[in-house]
Amino acid sequence: MTDRFDPPYPGYDILAKWDSVSFDDTTRRVYADRLKDVPERAFFSETEWRTLNAVCDRLIPQPDRPDPIPIAPWIDRALAENRTNGTRYTTMPQMREAWRTGLAAIEAEAQERHETAFSDLTAERQDALLRDVSNGDAEGPHWNGMPPHRFFRSVMLNEVVRIYYAHPAALSEIGFGGPAAPRGYVRLGADRMDPWEAPSDRRRR
Amino acid sequence: MPLIEDLEPRARDGRAPDVFSHGDWVPMRCYGDAEEVDFVIVGTGAGGGTLAGKLAEAGFSVVAMDAGPFWRPLEDFASDERHQDKLYWLEDRLSEGDDPIALGSNNSGCAVGGSTVHYQMVALRFRPEWFRSRSLLGYGHDWPVDWRRMWQCYDEVEEALKIAGPVRYPWGPKRGRYPYREHELNASAHVLARACEAMGVDWAACPNATVSAPHGKSPPCVYRGFCKIGCATNAKQSTLNTFVPRALAAGAEIRDLATVTRIETGRDGRAAGVLYHRDGEWRRQKARNVVVAGYSIETPRLLLNSASPAHPGGLANSSGLVGKNLMVHANHAVWGRFEEEIRWYKGPPSLAVCEHWNYADDHKDFFGGYAFMSQGPLPADFATTVADAEGIFGMELRQRMADYNHMAGLKIVGETMPQERNRVELADETDPLGVPRARVTYSMCDNDRALSDHSVRFMREAMAGAGGQQLFTSEGTAHLMGGCRMGFTPEDSVVDGDGRSWDVPNLWVCDGSLFPTGGGVNPSMTIMALAVHIADRIKTLAARGEV
Known part of the structure; x- marks a missing residue:
């Protein structure tokens, strides 16, 4: 890929x-608030922050964006x-x-x-390492008993993806209708769209 | 999004939010803590909210409390997935078992209106035989309520919410028409129709709890598509904008951001009222009757936390069944890409339904049934589904999401079996109010897996038949049911067929935790129908001096 x-x-x-x-x-x-009020680092240490930003860059790479969507600051x-999400699997810490x-x-x-x-790893090595974590093929004392794949999928990737697809630039890139109150939509059928929606998929034109 | 601890109660000093306004109020009757009200109801969702409206209209004095805030949808609900996380129960609960379930946004609301504020509005009735599933179908437990009685209650609920449904519904006994006409089908619903026709099974426009014509102050649905994370126009019919306003108009008091932590009992063993926390203070409300309507986790948690020397194993728990037999719905889905643009973000997410496997009894290798519905997940919701189900991330994920507008899916609501080992208990760890957190244990059984596997095989074939490409499957659960089962004897259940505790005669349960079995449809209509049933029974019993 x-x-x-x-x-x-x-x-x-x-x-x-x-x-x-x-x-x-x-x-x-x-x-x-989301566009103008991007928070300063307040929770993570500098080392954690560096790792986190590098991880975010691989979970959602944005080389095509001169202004990448901020992810780490919202985490x-x-x-x-x-904040928590209401579910703590008992194999997981807080x-x-x-x-x-x-x-x-x-x-x-690493x-x-x-x-x-x-x-500082190459993107290939970063991806390989992250894929092992995602598949549960990483273990060792530094995980403190926390299941790596559970952390990767239920906590880390989940949060990164939710933050990315909460940003208007990400919603625009997939042709989502965007906010829709109070107007909503009129044309609901396949290949039908209102003038205020994205024009049809370029790949089909 | 605001933190719940930063919010202040709105319903107080003789007024409550007018949910149909920006910033306005409706008058509210208020009761003193020392005033012994006829009913204090804990929770204002499908069960508690409906019951509060019905009991207040019958002339009872009612105080209904909810741990969540009292929103005005027009000014509080944004078209934004992340912001709307404020609708969910986000305080940690512990989840374990062979198949630990996701809680929070998956199945647990925290607001006046409860989970009906974020439900998917699928408004289906149980199959009649499910109320006697042990006697007629050979699994689970019979319900202590006759299906014909439930049918009357469903009629009332559908009328109250002006359910929009088809003229002819293909499954179940002959029924009257739905109050409002069905919604126009979106492209996603047409995929389900094609899929069913390819398989030779019936399909129908899905009855939905969002109005297709004006209803009181609710305008017709504009197909905005953010339904599941809170409707910002009030077209969606939740208890927040139906039974709760009715309750207020009939003289009930609603207390938002009021967390009940204990039901207090007197020397006679009867419930005397509740201990609750609101606006930084601990308070006690006296009541002649207490109704617990906190849904399948908070209801058992509250009863278990209300143990006393007279009730050492928890209140209403002489059977030992409080918290036991927790159920979910299997929520497996098959997704596929279509050449045309579906744009499934438009309209209510589930506009078409197939209940074939709820009503067919032959050629099945499992007990119970399932329905499947057309889907319309919002972007972040779908992106997490793809990432988790396919185990992908990076540019591959972004590129897969570039097909968002070409996707369609079928997802089941599949019945799981009641099992005593699936349960809610009190953990050793406490929450910020000092109440033990809920510990939820869940494991699927062989029958649950057989049902899910059957559904995935069927839906894959159906999706392929509809022209879907690059099919993939996701697994999951939805909804909660059981945990305080209703039944026939004090030994086999927590409450009787009226929702009344066998052990404590002025203590009632009125929510989804009553379900002896889960059925293969979304539970909200059945919870509301049970609330209507319980309200009627309370009126009858009260007239005979038995309440």
């Missing part, structure tokens, strides 16, 4: 509808506020500890395999 992204809806931007009846004030406020913010343990373990894996910081 290359790092090239083939955009199906180039030029489509849900923010172009900002002043239309597809946006209500509540959604405008939420979006404005940090949620942990600084001690959310904050899970992240600290998981990032330290990824870093330790040192063990390549005697290099995770953030």
